[in-house]
Structures are given as structure tokens and as C-alpha cells.
Amino acid sequence: MPNSRYWSIIKRVINEADIVLEVLDARDPYLTRNRRIEKLVLDKGKRLILVINKADLVPKEVLEKWKRVFSREFPTIFISARDRLGTRYLWRYIKMYAPKFPVKVAVVGYPNVGKSMIINVLKGRHSSGTSPIPGFTKSSLRVRASTNIIVIDTPGVFPPSADEQELVLCSALRPEALDDPVVPAIHLIKFALSRDPLVFEKVYGITEKDPIKILSEIARKRGLYLKGGQLNVEEAARIIIRDWQRNKLVFFSRPENYNLT
Ligand SMILES: Nc1nc2c(ncn2[C@@H]2O[C@H](COP(=O)(O)OP(=O)(O)OP(=O)(O)O)[C@@H](O)[C@H]2O)c(=O)[nH]1
Numbered sequence: 001m002p003n004s005r006y007w008s009i010i011k012r013v014i015n016e017a018d019i020v021l022e023v024l025d026a027r028d029p030y031l032t033r034n035r036r037i038e039k040l041v042l043d044k045g046k047r048l049i050l051v052i053n054k055a056d057l058v059p060k061e062v063l064e065k066w067k068r069v070f071s072r073e074f075p076t077i078f079i080s081a082r083d084r085l086g087t088r089y090l091w092r093y094i095k096m097y098a099p100k101f102p103v104k105v106a107v108v109g110y111p112n113v114g115k116s117m118i119i120n121v122l123k124g125r126h127s128s129g130t131s132p133i134p135g136f137t138k139s140s141l142r143v144r145a146s147t148n149i150i151v152i153d154t155p156g157v158f159p160p161s162a163d164e165q166e167l168v169l170c171s172a173l174r175p176e177a178l179d180d181p182v183v184p185a186i187h188l189i190k191f192a193l194s195r196d197p198l199v200f201e202k203v204y205g206i207t208e209k210d211p212i213k214i215l216s217e218i219a220r221k222r223g224l225y226l227k228g229g230q231l232n233v234e235e236a237a238r239i240i241i242r243d244w245q246r247n248k249l250v251f252f253s254r255p256e257n258y259n260l261t
Pocket residue numbers: 053054055056057079080081082083110111112113114115116117118129130131132133134135136137138154155156157247
């Protein structure tokens with residue numbers, strides 16, 4: 001089970017670092033916050049900055065709200081590593097919170113949130129491999145971003161207590177890694193509809209609101225049938241999960257969804 005092995009890497013890297021960037025997914029920064037990491041950072045007396053990444057997928061007014069809510073606890077910024085937006089702020093925050101120079105900055109968080117892409121942005125060129133498949137980075141990697149700043153990439157980790165459905169929502173589990181993709185896909189569909197009732201109409205042209213019917217429609221439209229002629233809803237479930245992880249199925253949460261204002 002790599003997650004537990006990855007945790008030991010995270011602990012070591014947090015020990016070594018002066019500042020920790022906890023990377024969150026802008027589509028749901030609340031769900032992708034990892035309290036266990038935050039506690040570790042605080043216990044070690046290190047400085048924590050919350051970095052909401054993938055800002056290109058979410059309206060700015062929503063990001064401003066998340067920033068306002070989270071800033072009560074920790075310094076928070078939002079960026080798009082892919083589009084290189086807000087990265088100047090990231091530099092500024094790192095310099096502002098550095099207790100000394102040269103400073104070591106650890107980049108941590110759930111799988112697939114964009115940690116390696118942030119490392120590449122800070123470095124200014126491609127140093128760390130990125131991938132839409134969660135669990136890509138498997139060890140820590142130290143990169144000199146400037147004369148005074150060393151950044152450390154880490155593997156994505158999730159809390160051992162997280163269940164499969166949560167992990168699917170956090171894009172932390174590949175659909176291939178699921179024994180039964182249908183249950184988590186149904187959970188994902190319900191979650192998506194609660195955030196945007198029209199999302200399946202917009203993305204797949206499906207007006208159905210019942211999760212099983214949505215899966216059947218996707219299977220029918222793609223011609224996914226089992227040998228006996230029934231619709232292959234398992235494959236449809238994997239497609240939905242994959243589309244969410246690869247940003248084809250786009251919806252997002254607001255602080256109000258968690259009664260945070
Ligand atoms: N739209 C969008 N996609 C992004 C952004 N940053 C990263 N991605 C995409 O998200 C996926 C994951 O990026 P990585 O940098 O590999 O994520 P990671 O956190 O290092 O993932 P692990 O190594 O698996 O833990 C890739 O497909 C990236 O292209 C961003 O700002 N916007």
C-alpha cells in the first residue's frame with residue numbers, strides 16, 4: 001500500500017522544510033484540504049501556505065470567497081499552474097514567509113492537485129513529471145528554483161481514513177484502481193448534480209437526473225454493451241470518473257456548500 005509509504009516521505013520532507021505549500025484543487029478546496037498534513041506542519045512549527053491550484057477551472061468570484069474563508073486560518077492564494085496565473089504572488093508569499101534564506105519549500109497535498117506542475121512553474125522549466133493519472137510522483141524531488149529557494153516535490157497522499165467515494169471526488173484514485181466503479185460514480189454524479197444540476201446536460205447532452213439512468217445513457221451513447229447485450233454501466237462509471245479527473249466534467253463547490261461564509 002504506497003499511501004502509508006508516501007506518508008513517511010511526507011513526514012521527512014516536512015521536517016526538512018521551512019515552509020510547506022499545501023496544494024488544493026480549486027474545484028473543491030475544502031475536500032482537498034488534508035488536516036493530517038496541516039497538523040503535522042503545525043506540530044513541527046513550520047509555516048503553512050494554502051495554494052488553491054487549477055484556478056482556471058473556477059470563476060474568480062468563487063476563488064476570492066475561498067481565499068477569504070481560508071485566510072482566517074492560514075495565508076491563502078489561488079493560482080493556475082497550467083496557465084501560469086498568480087505565480088508571481090506565489091513567489092511573493094514564499095519570500096514573505098521565509099524564516100531564513102536559502103529557504104526550503106515543501107509542496108504537499110492530495111494526488112493530482114498539481115504539485116509537480118507548481119514545481120515546474122517555480123523552476124521556470126520542466127523538472128518534475130506531471131500526469132493526469134493520480135499517484136504519478138512516487139518519491140521526493142529537490143529542485144533549486146532560484147539561488148535562495150529550494151522546492152521539494154512529494155507524492156500525493158490522502159488520509160488513511162478517507163473512503164473510496166471521497167477519494168474519487170478528490171481525484172485521488174484512478175478509475176482502474178476501483179473494484180466496483182459504479183458506487184463511487186453514483187456518488188460523484190449526485191455530488192455533481194448538487195453543485196450544478198445542468199452539468200450532465202452541458203457535458204454529455206444528457207437531461208436525466210437519476211444517476212443510474214445517466215450511466216445507462218452514457219453507455220448507450222458510446223455503444224458500450226456487455227456480451228449478453230446489456231449496457232455496460234461499469235465502463236460508463238469509469239468514463240465519468242476519468243472525465244472528472246481530467247477536467248472534462250467540470251463543476252465546482254462554493255464555501256456556502258459547506259456553510260462557510
Ligand atoms: N486545468 C488545470 N490543470 C492543471 C493545473 N495544474 C495541473 N493540472 C493538471 O492536473 C494533472 C495533475 O498534475 P500534476 O502536477 O501531475 O499533479 P500532482 O499533484 O503532482 O499529482 P501526483 O504526482 O499524482 O500526486 C495534470 O494533468 C495537469 O496537467 C492547472 O492549474 N489547471
